[in-house]
Amino acid sequence: MKDALKITALSKTYDSQTQALNKVSLNIQSGDFFALLGANGAGKSTLIGILTGTVIKDSGAVLITDHDIDRNFSLAKQCIGIMPQEFNLDGYQTVNAILLNQAGFFGISAQRAKPRVDKLLKQLKLWDKRSEKSQTLSGGMKRRLLLARALVNDPQILIVDEPTAGVDVELRHEIWNLLKQLNQDGKTILLTTHYLEEVEYLCDHMAMIHHGTIIAEGTVAAIMRELDDRIYTVELAAEPTPVDLERHRFFNHKKHRVDVTIPSNQHISSWVSTLEKEGIQVLDIRPKMNRVEQFFLQKLSKQAHEQR
Numbered sequence: 001m002k003d004a005l006k007i008t009a010l011s012k013t014y015d016s017q018t019q020a021l022n023k024v025s026l027n028i029q030s031g032d033f034f035a036l037l038g039a040n041g042a043g044k045s046t047l048i049g050i051l052t053g054t055v056i057k058d059s060g061a062v063l064i065t066d067h068d069i070d071r072n073f074s075l076a077k078q079c080i081g082i083m084p085q086e087f088n089l090d091g092y093q094t095v096n097a098i099l100l101n102q103a104g105f106f107g108i109s110a111q112r113a114k115p116r117v118d119k120l121l122k123q124l125k126l127w128d129k130r131s132e133k134s135q136t137l138s139g140g141m142k143r144r145l146l147l148a149r150a151l152v153n154d155p156q157i158l159i160v161d162e163p164t165a166g167v168d169v170e171l172r173h174e175i176w177n178l179l180k181q182l183n184q185d186g187k188t189i190l191l192t193t194h195y196l197e198e199v200e201y202l203c204d205h206m207a208m209i210h211h212g213t214i215i216a217e218g219t220v221a222a223i224m225r226e227l228d229d230r231i232y233t234v235e236l237a238a239e240p241t242p243v244d245l246e247r248h249r250f251f252n253h254k255k256h257r258v259d260v261t262i263p264s265n266q267h268i269s270s271w272v273s274t275l276e277k278e279g280i281q282v283l284d285i286r287p288k289m290n291r292v293e294q295f296f297l298q299k300l301s302k303q304a305h306e307q308r
Contacts (some may be wrong), residue, residue: 002158003027004031004064004065004156005027005062005157005190006049007024007026007027008062009025009059009061010024010050010057011023011024012046012050012055013058019082019211019212020212020296021043021046022212023060023213024047024060024209026217028188028190030188031187031188032189032207033179033180033183033188033189033191033204033209034191034203034206035191035199035202035205035206035207036190036192036193036207036209037196037206038192038208038210039043039210042097042210042211043209043213044209044211045192046212048161051064052060052159053069053073053081053082059259060285064077064079065074065079065156065157067079072271079157080155080156080158081157082159082160082161083147083149083159084266085162088150089135089142089146089149091133092135093134094130094131094134095121095129095134096131098145099120100114102149102152102153103117103152103153105280106153108153109174112142116154117152122249124145124147126145138175140167143175157185157188158188158189159190160179160191160192161192162192163191163193164176164195164198165219176198176202180202183202199220200220205217205220206218206220206223230261230262231260231261231262231263232259232260232286234258234260234285235257235285236258236283237256237258237280237281238280238281239256244280245255245258248275248280256283287308
């Protein structure tokens with residue numbers, strides 16, 4: 001299948017000497033729903049900035065539907081639409097005007113743009129608000145307007161940057177359903193997020209980025225299978241001895257509290273029973289962190305072990 005987006009050895013270091021991207025390579029096939037998952041500051045926004053022309057790369061190559069951004073950025077840009085995380089709408093323009101003006105930026109005549117804009121307004125449930133200024137819209141409607149604006153030029157690739165950051169559960173699922181339908185209709189979607197549940201619900205393939213480096217890439221199902229251990233915080237009745245710490249691989253030791261990694265093939269109750277047989281009483285046990293944090297730690301730990 002043809003690549004919609006081909007990124008090769010992309011690097012970027014800012015004047016502050018912060019290396020945002022370190023030889024990042026990704027291939028996203030046409031029609032894919034691809035997630036770039038990472039914590040804040042991992043390099044997601046820098047990568048999106050390079051794709052959209054707001055950040056200048058240091059090295060590497062980017063092909064957007066076979067258009068090299070160095071040689072023909074104008075054609076490459078016409079192939080993408082971006083739904084940003086932040087509300088960057090002109091609050092004094094009407095909903096209709098914002099979309100028509102966006103069409104004009106892509107050289108689409110008003111005559112051609114109007115039916116396209118009308119269709120988007122109806123599709124995204126903004127038709128009744130078309131004559132209102134964007135500053136009067138609710139947060140959910142503003143999100144839908146950002147998505148409509150990204151679709152005005154009918155892009156082959158839709159870039160969606162943290163679409164549900166800070167939104168409530170109802171709106172999150174509304175946005176998810178809209179994106180899923182667009183993908184089913186043929187749009188290639190690149191989603192940046194730090195919500196693992198968002199990736200699992202929407203995406204076919206994913207990559208995980210950490211400090212500007214891709215640490216995992218593949219199908220969502222395959223990568224989730226790697227999440228085979230669980231990290232817990234355990235409250236003990238007595239402070240563990242040095243021998244106990246080493247034998248049971250406790251870490252982050254603070255008096256009676258320790259952290260521990262438990263394999264997925266071992267039930268928590270059997271693990272607790274094993275401790276109690278050795279005279280170590282467990283008062284409380286609870287998950288240490290969310291699954292994204294857990295995966296990053298596991299992946300980095302495995303990489304460090306392999307490099308030894």
